[in-house]
Amino acid sequence: DGGITQSxxxxxxxxxxxxxLSCEQNLNHDAMYWYRQDPGQGLRLIYYxxxxxxxxxxxxxxxxxxxxxxxxxxxxxxxxxxxxPTAFYLCASSxxxxxxxxNTEAFFGQGTRLTVV
Amino acid sequence: xxEVEQDPGPFNVPEGATVAFNCTYSNSASQSFFWYRxxxxxxxxxxxxxxxxxxxxxxxxxxxxxxxQYISLLIRDSKLxxxxxxxxxxxxxxxxxxxxxxxxxxxILTVHP
Numbered sequence: 001d002g003g004i005t006q007s008x009x010x011x012x013x014x015x016x017x018x019x020x021l022s023c024e025q026n027l028n029h030d031a032m033y034w035y036r037q038d039p040g041q042g043l044r045l046i047y048y049x050x051x052x053x054x055x056x057x058x059x060x061x062x063x064x065x066x067x068x069x070x071x072x073x074x075x076x077x078x079x080x081x082x083x084x085p086t087a088f089y090l091c092a093s094s095x096x097x098x099x100x101x102x103n104t105e106a107f108f109g110q111g112t113r114l115t116v117v
Numbered sequence: 118x119x120e121v122e123q124d125p126g127p128f129n130v131p132e133g134a135t136v137a138f139n140c141t142y143s144n145s146a147s148q149s150f151f152w153y154r155x156x157x158x159x160x161x162x163x164x165x166x167x168x169x170x171x172x173x174x175x176x177x178x179x180x181x182x183x184x185x186q187y188i189s190l191l192i193r194d195s196k197l198x199x200x201x202x203x204x205x206x207x208x209x210x211x212x213x214x215x216x217x218x219x220x221x222x223x224x225i226l227t228v229h230p
Contacts, residue, residue, distance in 0.1 A: 031216055033218065035220070041222060041223075042204065042220045042221055042222035042223050043161070043204070043220040044220075045217070045218070045219070048217060050216060088158075090160055090161070092218075094216065094218075096216055102149075102166070102168055103166075104149060104208060104216060105151055105163050105166055106163075106206075106218055107163075108160035108161055108162070109160060110159070110160050111159075111160050
Protein backbone atom coordinates (compact mmCIF):
# COMPACT_ATOMS: atom_id res chain seq x y z
CA ASP A 1 0.00 0.00 0.00
CA GLY A 2 1.29 3.47 -0.84
CA GLY A 3 1.23 5.95 1.95
CA ILE A 4 3.01 8.19 4.39
CA THR A 5 4.14 6.89 7.77
CA GLN A 6 5.09 8.81 10.87
CA SER A 7 6.71 7.34 13.93
CA UNK A 8 6.41 7.17 16.79
CA UNK A 9 2.74 7.92 17.38
CA UNK A 10 3.42 9.19 20.92
CA UNK A 11 6.69 10.62 22.18
CA UNK A 12 7.74 11.93 25.56
CA UNK A 13 10.79 14.11 25.96
CA UNK A 14 12.54 15.63 28.91
CA UNK A 15 13.21 19.33 28.82
CA UNK A 16 16.55 20.13 27.27
CA UNK A 17 16.66 17.06 25.04
CA UNK A 18 16.62 16.96 21.28
CA UNK A 19 14.23 14.50 19.65
CA UNK A 20 13.77 13.38 16.05
CA LEU A 21 10.41 12.56 14.46
CA SER A 22 10.37 10.20 11.53
CA CYS A 23 8.40 10.64 8.29
CA GLU A 24 8.60 8.19 5.39
CA GLN A 25 6.56 8.06 2.18
CA ASN A 26 6.39 5.63 -0.73
CA LEU A 27 4.12 7.75 -2.92
CA ASN A 28 7.05 8.94 -5.07
CA HIS A 29 6.27 12.51 -4.04
CA ASP A 30 8.99 15.13 -4.36
CA ALA A 31 7.47 17.62 -1.91
CA MET A 32 7.26 17.00 1.82
CA TYR A 33 6.07 19.18 4.68
CA TRP A 34 6.08 19.40 8.47
CA TYR A 35 3.23 21.09 10.32
CA ARG A 36 2.56 21.70 13.96
CA GLN A 37 -0.96 21.75 15.43
CA ASP A 38 -1.80 23.01 18.91
CA PRO A 39 -5.15 22.24 20.59
CA GLY A 40 -8.02 24.08 18.92
CA GLN A 41 -5.67 25.61 16.37
CA GLY A 42 -5.00 25.21 12.67
CA LEU A 43 -1.85 23.80 11.10
CA ARG A 44 1.29 25.92 11.06
CA LEU A 45 4.11 25.19 8.62
CA ILE A 46 7.50 24.42 10.16
CA TYR A 47 9.59 23.36 7.14
CA TYR A 48 8.96 22.13 3.64
CA UNK A 49 11.05 20.53 0.94
CA UNK A 50 10.31 20.59 -2.75
CA UNK A 51 13.13 18.29 -3.77
CA UNK A 52 15.89 16.13 -2.31
CA UNK A 53 18.74 18.04 -0.62
CA UNK A 54 16.71 21.23 -0.48
CA UNK A 55 14.32 22.61 2.12
CA UNK A 56 12.86 25.94 3.17
CA UNK A 57 11.74 27.45 6.43
CA UNK A 58 8.06 27.79 7.05
CA UNK A 59 6.34 30.19 9.39
CA UNK A 60 7.60 28.73 12.69
CA UNK A 61 11.01 27.15 11.95
CA UNK A 62 12.82 28.42 15.06
CA UNK A 63 13.90 25.56 17.31
CA UNK A 64 13.47 22.93 14.60
CA UNK A 65 15.76 21.37 12.00
CA UNK A 66 15.21 19.01 9.07
CA UNK A 67 17.15 17.07 6.48
CA UNK A 68 16.17 15.67 3.10
CA UNK A 69 18.86 13.22 2.05
CA UNK A 70 16.43 10.80 0.43
CA UNK A 71 13.25 11.38 -1.52
CA UNK A 72 11.31 9.06 0.78
CA UNK A 73 12.37 10.56 4.09
CA UNK A 74 12.02 13.95 5.79
CA UNK A 75 12.90 13.70 9.51
CA UNK A 76 12.21 16.60 11.86
CA UNK A 77 14.40 17.32 14.90
CA UNK A 78 12.85 19.27 17.73
CA UNK A 79 15.77 20.89 19.49
CA UNK A 80 16.10 22.15 23.04
CA UNK A 81 15.85 25.67 21.61
CA UNK A 82 12.15 25.14 20.89
CA UNK A 83 10.49 26.82 23.87
CA UNK A 84 7.11 25.12 23.72
CA PRO A 85 7.47 21.82 21.85
CA THR A 86 4.42 20.00 23.21
CA ALA A 87 2.12 19.65 20.19
CA PHE A 88 0.73 17.36 17.48
CA TYR A 89 3.19 17.12 14.58
CA LEU A 90 1.96 16.24 11.10
CA CYS A 91 4.02 15.29 8.09
CA ALA A 92 2.61 15.52 4.57
CA SER A 93 3.73 14.93 1.00
CA SER A 94 2.53 15.96 -2.44
CA UNK A 95 3.53 16.05 -6.08
CA UNK A 96 5.89 18.95 -6.69
CA UNK A 97 4.45 20.77 -9.62
CA UNK A 98 2.58 23.95 -10.29
CA UNK A 99 -0.89 23.68 -8.73
CA UNK A 100 -2.40 24.79 -12.02
CA UNK A 101 -1.54 21.29 -13.25
CA UNK A 102 -3.89 19.84 -10.61
CA ASN A 103 -3.58 16.75 -8.40
CA THR A 104 -1.25 18.60 -6.08
CA GLU A 105 -3.13 17.89 -2.88
CA ALA A 106 -1.18 16.80 0.19
CA PHE A 107 -1.46 13.45 1.93
CA PHE A 108 -0.82 13.28 5.65
CA GLY A 109 0.73 10.80 8.00
CA GLN A 110 -1.11 9.88 11.20
CA GLY A 111 0.89 12.34 13.24
CA THR A 112 3.17 12.26 16.28
CA ARG A 113 2.04 13.62 19.64
CA LEU A 114 5.05 15.06 21.42
CA THR A 115 4.86 15.81 25.12
CA VAL A 116 7.62 17.46 27.11
CA VAL A 117 7.77 16.20 30.67
CA UNK B 118 -3.93 39.50 8.34
CA UNK B 119 -3.68 35.72 8.00
CA GLU B 120 -3.26 34.33 4.50
CA VAL B 121 -6.26 32.03 4.91
CA GLU B 122 -9.04 32.86 7.34
CA GLN B 123 -12.06 30.85 8.39
CA ASP B 124 -14.91 31.36 10.77
CA PRO B 125 -13.94 28.93 13.58
CA GLY B 126 -17.56 28.29 14.54
CA PRO B 127 -18.58 26.07 16.16
CA PHE B 128 -21.55 25.29 13.97
CA ASN B 129 -24.18 23.12 15.63
CA VAL B 130 -26.83 21.87 13.21
CA PRO B 131 -29.52 19.16 13.24
CA GLU B 132 -29.36 16.15 10.98
CA GLY B 133 -30.67 16.96 7.53
CA ALA B 134 -29.71 20.62 7.70
CA THR B 135 -27.73 22.50 5.07
CA VAL B 136 -24.65 24.29 6.37
CA ALA B 137 -22.13 26.56 4.64
CA PHE B 138 -18.59 27.46 5.63
CA ASN B 139 -16.71 30.47 4.36
CA CYS B 140 -13.03 31.04 3.82
CA THR B 141 -11.16 34.12 2.62
CA TYR B 142 -7.59 34.36 1.37
CA SER B 143 -5.30 37.34 1.10
CA ASN B 144 -2.54 36.07 -1.19
CA SER B 145 -3.48 36.41 -4.83
CA ALA B 146 -0.65 33.99 -5.64
CA SER B 147 -2.82 31.21 -4.24
CA GLN B 148 -4.26 29.47 -7.24
CA SER B 149 -5.53 26.15 -5.94
CA PHE B 150 -7.67 25.46 -2.94
CA PHE B 151 -8.74 22.43 -0.98
CA TRP B 152 -11.13 21.51 1.76
CA TYR B 153 -9.82 18.96 4.24
CA ARG B 154 -11.73 17.21 6.98
CA UNK B 155 -10.06 16.49 10.33
CA UNK B 156 -11.57 14.24 12.96
CA UNK B 157 -10.63 14.66 16.59
CA UNK B 158 -6.99 13.71 17.22
CA UNK B 159 -6.56 12.44 13.65
CA UNK B 160 -4.74 13.65 10.56
CA UNK B 161 -6.51 15.85 7.97
CA UNK B 162 -7.95 14.05 4.96
CA UNK B 163 -8.80 15.56 1.61
CA UNK B 164 -12.48 16.28 1.12
CA UNK B 165 -12.51 18.30 -2.10
CA UNK B 166 -10.16 20.07 -4.49
CA UNK B 167 -11.21 23.45 -5.91
CA UNK B 168 -9.25 24.36 -9.02
CA UNK B 169 -11.65 26.56 -10.96
CA UNK B 170 -14.94 28.18 -10.01
CA UNK B 171 -16.00 25.20 -7.96
CA UNK B 172 -17.15 21.61 -8.02
CA UNK B 173 -19.68 19.27 -6.52
CA UNK B 174 -19.33 15.82 -5.01
CA UNK B 175 -22.54 14.29 -3.75
CA UNK B 176 -23.78 16.33 -0.79
CA UNK B 177 -20.76 18.61 -0.88
CA UNK B 178 -20.32 21.69 -3.07
CA UNK B 179 -17.29 23.96 -3.10
CA UNK B 180 -17.22 27.36 -4.79
CA UNK B 181 -14.38 29.74 -5.54
CA UNK B 182 -14.73 33.45 -6.24
CA UNK B 183 -11.34 34.83 -7.27
CA UNK B 184 -12.57 38.41 -7.58
CA UNK B 185 -13.62 38.40 -3.92
CA GLN B 186 -10.85 35.98 -2.82
CA TYR B 187 -13.44 33.76 -1.21
CA ILE B 188 -14.04 30.00 -1.04
CA SER B 189 -17.08 28.26 0.38
CA LEU B 190 -18.12 24.73 1.27
CA LEU B 191 -21.77 23.74 1.31
CA ILE B 192 -22.93 20.53 2.97
CA ARG B 193 -26.48 19.43 2.23
CA ASP B 194 -28.53 16.89 4.18
CA SER B 195 -26.04 16.82 7.07
CA LYS B 196 -25.26 13.45 8.67
CA LEU B 197 -24.05 12.75 12.17
CA UNK B 198 -20.83 11.47 10.58
CA UNK B 199 -20.16 14.92 9.08
CA UNK B 200 -19.19 16.16 12.56
CA UNK B 201 -15.55 17.21 12.26
CA UNK B 202 -13.28 20.19 11.75
CA UNK B 203 -13.15 21.49 8.17
CA UNK B 204 -9.92 23.07 7.02
CA UNK B 205 -9.63 25.49 4.12
CA UNK B 206 -6.27 25.33 2.34
CA UNK B 207 -4.66 27.61 -0.24
CA UNK B 208 -1.78 26.53 -2.46
CA UNK B 209 0.62 28.92 -4.15
CA UNK B 210 1.27 28.86 -7.84
CA UNK B 211 4.41 30.20 -9.46
CA UNK B 212 7.55 31.65 -7.93
CA UNK B 213 10.12 29.76 -5.90
CA UNK B 214 7.73 28.48 -3.26
CA UNK B 215 5.00 27.16 -5.50
CA UNK B 216 3.05 24.32 -4.01
CA UNK B 217 3.33 25.70 -0.48
CA UNK B 218 0.12 24.92 1.40
CA UNK B 219 -1.37 27.40 3.87
CA UNK B 220 -4.13 26.24 6.22
CA UNK B 221 -6.95 28.17 7.80
CA UNK B 222 -7.59 27.63 11.50
CA UNK B 223 -10.51 25.30 10.78
CA UNK B 224 -14.27 25.39 11.30
CA ILE B 225 -15.83 23.02 13.81
CA LEU B 226 -19.09 21.34 12.80
CA THR B 227 -21.29 19.31 15.12
CA VAL B 228 -24.35 17.59 13.67
CA HIS B 229 -26.85 16.48 16.31
CA PRO B 230 -29.85 14.12 16.11
